[in-house]
Amino acid sequence: MLWLLLQVWVSCLCLGHSEVVTSFESSCPQFFYQEIPPNEGLEPENPAWICQRYKNQYFFATLYDKNRRIPVYSAYIYQPGPGKRPKGWLVEPQLMGPAYPKTMEKEWTLINHYNVSLEKIGESQAILQDYKNLTGLNRGHLNPNGHHHDYSSRMATFTLTNIVPQDEKLNGGAWNNYEQQTMIRKTQGCNTTYVVVGAVPGNNYISKGRVNKPSYLWSSACCMVDNNHMKAWAVIAENDQNQVQLLTLGELEEILAQLYGRGHVSLFDSECPRE
Secondary structure (H helix, E strand, C coil): HHHHHHHHHHHHHHHHHHHHHHHHHHHHHHHHCHCCCCCHCCCCEEEEEEEEEEEEEEEEEEEECCCCCCCEEEEEECCCCCCCCCCCEEHHHHHHCCCCCCEEEEEEHHHHHHCHHHHHCCCCCCCCEEEECCCEEEECCCHHHHHHHCCCHHHCCCEHHEEEEEHEEEEEEEEHHHHHHHHHHHHCCCCEEEEEEEEEECEECCCCCCCEEEEEEEEEEEEEHHHHHHEEEEEEECCCCCCCCEEHHHHHHHHHHHCCCCCEEEEEEEECCCC
């Protein structure tokens, strides 16, 4: 009996403080408007809720698909600023289990300091090797480093749990224009802008079937402007064309409900306008 109670106590400790968590509402709700994350209409068969932690601080939240080894979505607060693009890539240790570090680490660190094999790391997430020798694709951030204002917050986006195989022309073209130009224009007058960016799983894979290539990428935002007036907007792009379609939030939610086929999709609290 004492051993059982001890196990329960230990598991509660892990749930309360881990980076891979049981829900965003209880662990890192600050990245969602009114602390309400998207509903279960996007959840995959084998999900992981990640409060993305770097240098002992949470920077954004990611719902991760461990089977397809891509993020379903990443949610963050839009705070752009000048700064250099970081180098190096990180992985999420706790996808291997709660005994591993709570902050994102380099593959090298886990292999050399925690006696973990690369195969072990790659069981439930993408590794750098998966993105080698790609043709026509590159590593596409869902949460882009350019939407953050200091080095640590930018570096935190360089985790492979925030990356999908993205069409390189789209990533460097129309999608980049949306991230760097349209967002600046759309957020004029906003006090705080909440963003949820996601990827719809596709039928194709890279790295011998290990990592899914999304069929679509999408982004949505909701903000409060002066006089308590809310505004929201969204975009979607096919992941083999250099085009981005501007939508209302309601239009995107309807499209995602059709693409995922799991019923109603709600990305933000009901206060965010759907029209």
